[in-house]
Amino acid sequence: MSQPGFGGQDVPAVFPDWSPYPDLESAARAYLRDPDVALEALGGVLRGASVLGFTLERFVNEVNGVWQEVVVCDGSRLVLWHGEDVPPGEGPPGSMTSSLRVVPVSTVTEVGCRRRLTRTDDGRIRVDSIDVYLLLTSLDEAPPGDEIGGVPRHDALRFGKTLDDGGAGQIARLEEFARTVAAVVGRPLL
Template identity: 85%
Template sequence: MKRPGLGGGEVPAVFPDWSPYRDLESASRAYLRDPDVALEALGGVLRGASVLGFTLERFVNEVNGVWQEVVICDGSRLILWHGEDIPPEEGPPGSMTSSLRVVPVSSVTEVGCRRRLTRADDGTVRVDGIDVYLLLRSLDEAPSGEEGAGSPRHDALRFGKTLDDGGAGQIVRLEEFARLVASAVGRPLR
């Protein structure tokens, strides 16, 4: 199955599974469309720091084309890279944004992880989805037009995987990532 991409080309709607790869470079090369862009940007921030865990996301939407994200935890920071295609009316074909955000783990106030479970007729339970949020100390103002517009709310990072969007391996890896971040929240930095 393919979906139309920017510039008339087609982009696969189903991407390879990154979850078997335990190192960031291999996982990025297997999953991201633009791994070199992501790895160069992340390497400039990591500067030799150990990657303790990561999660990846990629999807195609009809408006902006490919949207990609890498989130790394090195024990003291969350390093987020985000790449997104620019719509054709806003730039030449093939244009994209590449952005970085670094969030100290000390600014995470809460980690939430909700697993969606299904029970088979024989009683076995299976995880078929996971939603993770990281609540931050920083404030984010609600965009105008939304309920409560203009009122401050805590910034949050949100991640999700399902059997249909990522598969069982990526669900497990996202849960591992949430546990890694949760284990660092509230602990003194070394």
């Protein structure tokens, strides 16, 4: 099964695993449909800064086509790249958006990580899924009136992986990313 993607190329419904690749460029080239677009955008901001950790996400949406995301932590910033196919009728065929967001690590007030564990028949513990959130000091962009009880909510970055969506390797890499961010949150910047 495949879907048409940016530039007319078909995109497989099951993507290669990026988790064995320790560096951002190799992982992006193995996993993203548009690694050159992502790496150029990220490189323009990182400009040689050390990448302490990263996570990648990609899925096919029946309406928009391919949705891709890269999040990089360089110790003082989170740099997020997001690429998404433009829905049919909202642009020429093969169009996509490329967005970049930079969030200072100093604005992360909380890092949360929830793992779902199961016990196998032989008694071993296995991680089936992981959900990670980074709570920010900024407010959610929800329109007025959408907040619960009229109280604004803080913005949060959310990431998740399961055995079916990413596998054990990507679950472990997302947990590693959460630990990397948690290790720099609240520390003085050098």
